[in-house]
Every structure is written in structure tokens, then in C-alpha cells.
Amino acid sequence: MEGDYITLQPDVTKIREDDDVLWKFGSENSLIAEMNRAVGICSINDSLDGTFRDRLKVDIQTGSLTITNITTQHAGVYQLEIHGLNLLSKTFSVFVYARLPVPVISSNSSQCSSSLSSCSLLCSVVNVSNVTLSWYKGNSLLSSISVSDLSISLSLPLDVEYQDKNTYSCVINNPINNQTKHLDISELCHKCEEINIYCCGFTEAVIRLVLSALVGAAAVAVLVYDIRSTRGGDKKQITHVL
Template sequence: MGSVEKKQSVFGEKVSVMEGDSVTLNTNVSELREEDDILWHFGTDNSPLAEISREKQIFSIYDDVPDGRFRGRLKLDHQTGSLTITNITYEHAGIYKLEIIGVKWSSKTFSVSVYARLPVPNITSVCSSSSSGSSHCSLLCLVDNVSHATLSWYKGNSLLSSISVSDLSISLSLPLEVGYQDKNTYSCLINNPISNQTTHLDITQLCHTCSGKAVLILTFIY
């Protein structure tokens, strides 16, 4: 399941939503008055998205502007004026502006960020022996095609290492080397501001075949 996170700031309301989910931008009005007009705009050029004028009986959605990216995705609550964007994609990230024009004029800004659904991390292991004869288990945690995310190794609840990616959609990998007799519990986690995925493993299960020969083992995902 997806999630939506909303935070207030001096620049308006920051909204984080998962790609493919729906998000509602609320007017925080329980019911519009007869003299109230509602205007919704998107982007730096203030492209009109929706309009309500109860006095004139206007309840309009302009989902073909600015370039058709909102077509079939907008819902307007006629009672409150709140705007819902369904099946949201990266194209719908940006600034939304609400104007309420009535006895008093008020406005509100929403900054919407859209994040991809995260894959479950995949972990592989290779066993090797050092010149001293001791065996080690080299782990590699890997995720494909992620952006705005952080990949981390944990031992129990303690963070061991992490690597992050911002705008680019790339593959991330993070190595970890442990002794094959290590009995601690390890996990690899991928997270962004609104969601996370974790693969847990037990070194005694993953590296129990380490005896100096190189082997490749896929972990079980719990």
C-alpha cells in the first residue's frame, strides 16, 4: 500500500506521495458558502486546473491544460472545493495554488513531490579465504532503478553503512564483509521519505557453507 505525507512550512504545505497513488489537496473548508469562488492553479505559469462558483453554478475541471497531463486524473469536491489527483506520476509533481474568493480572499500553496515504489533489496554472498586461512563472507546488497533513495546496511538496529542517490534513476549496491561464524543479525534497507523495503538475513544461514570455496547464495526475503 502507498502512503501520503503532509507537512506545513512557511512556504505552504509540502505533500509527498507515492507514484500511482491518489492525493487530495484540502481547502480545510467544511462547506463552501454561496458567495465563495474556488480557483486551482498548477505550475509556475499558474495554469488553471479547476474552478467553483456556487452562485453561478460553475463546477469546472480543466484537465486538458497545460499539456493534457491531468486528463482523467482530477476530481473536485463540490462541497469543500478540495482537489484530488488520481494515479499520480512524476509529471504531476510541482506547485499547486488554491485561491478562495468570497467575503475574504485567501490563498494556499501546495508543493507536491512524487516518489517511486521501492523494490525489495536483493542480497548475494561470496565466500572466500584469506592467506591466514580464515574464511569470510562478502555480502552485496543491490537494488535496481531507484532515485531519491538511500540504501543501508544494519547490524541489529545499528547503522553500518549507507549510500544515497538523488535525481538519477540508477542501480545502487552496497558491500559488507563479515566472518562466516558471525552470529549477528543483519539487514539491508532501501528507503525514501515516505516508504521503505527491508531484506533480513542471518549470517549463520547465509554463510554456513563458507569453507574456502567461492559460492553464490541468494537470500530468503522474510
């Protein structure tokens, strides 16, 4: 993992006191460290654009090479050469994995639904490489997607029932580490409250309409009668005074 350290160990029995031990890196076999136990000299080459600056240590007794605070820049092939009576060599392949982010689970729908029986979810991670993103139901794998060397964003959908009581989790992993995010269905999936709409038949609708009209007409008749009665009383009072 990035930030860790790694020690590449040669076979000590093959190193003589007066042998030169050389460590090289990359396809061009660039020299990064050299050691001679007989004279107790160890030199580190920091000329590779500072890639290994303050990160390399060579053990004067064993010839082992330690890379500290390792990053993905240090992944690759390391070549050990032992120069003496005979030329001996050994190759190390080093893989460095970035720290994994915790997956993010979000609802794939912006609104609640009263008609759909399932909730659409999305598990996402950003800027990852050499990983696999997976959905699990309990311990059973439901689906997965993988990416190789390129650093990209990944997302994986999942549909669950609103009333589902099973345990779901989204997992991102590489060969040496993993991160898990558990799903809380009640937090992300909201079903709209159903609105009961009472629908009546055609005959009942006509009857209701007629009754409403009759009630309205009766109210108007009462109002007109009341107005006329009031006016009539006023006229009688005026005649009596004269």
C-alpha cells in the same frame, strides 16, 4: 506513494457562495480546475499533455481538490486562488514517492575461500530516487548511502565473518516507506573445505627416497632372477629329450 490519492483542502470558511475557486499547478501556474458554488459549475482542464486526465475531482461544497492514481509527474506546487471581494491564495507542496523495490543481497565473490576469514557481500537496488540504502546489524546502523532526485542504481558492500551468528539486514527507505531484506549468511557465504597437506623435513624425504629406490631395485632383481630361472629350466628339458 505512487498509485495513492491525495486531497488538498482549502479553508471552507473563507469561501463565499459566489466566489470562484481556481486550482493551478506548477511554476507556470497552469489552470487545472475551476469551481463556482453559486451556479454549481466545476470544470477540469486536461490540456497539460494529459498529465491530470481522469485524475482530478473537485468537491462542489468545499472546493477541495483530489488527485487520484497519483504519479511522480504530479509532484510539485499547487496554488489555490479564491476570487471574490478579495483575492485569497494558498500554496500546497506535494511530494510523490515511487514504490520501493526489495533490496537484493548477493555475494561479492564468485568462488569460495579457505584463506579469508570474512565473506564479502553486496546489497543492491535499481532505478530508485530519493532513497537511503542501509546495512543494519540487529537494530544498529552499520553503513548507509543516499540518492536525491536522479533515478539510479545503488549498491552497498558489507564484510561478515563466515561463522557470524548476528542478524544482518539491508533496508531501503524514503520518508514514508521502507523495504527490508534479511541476510542468510549460510546461503551466500561458502567456505572451501580445507585440504590438509602433510609436509616432511629434508632428512625424512631423503630416507623415503632411498627406501623407495631399494624396494624398486629389489623388485627388479627378483624379476630378473625369475626370468633366468625359467629360461634355464627350458634348456634342461630340451637337452634331456635329445
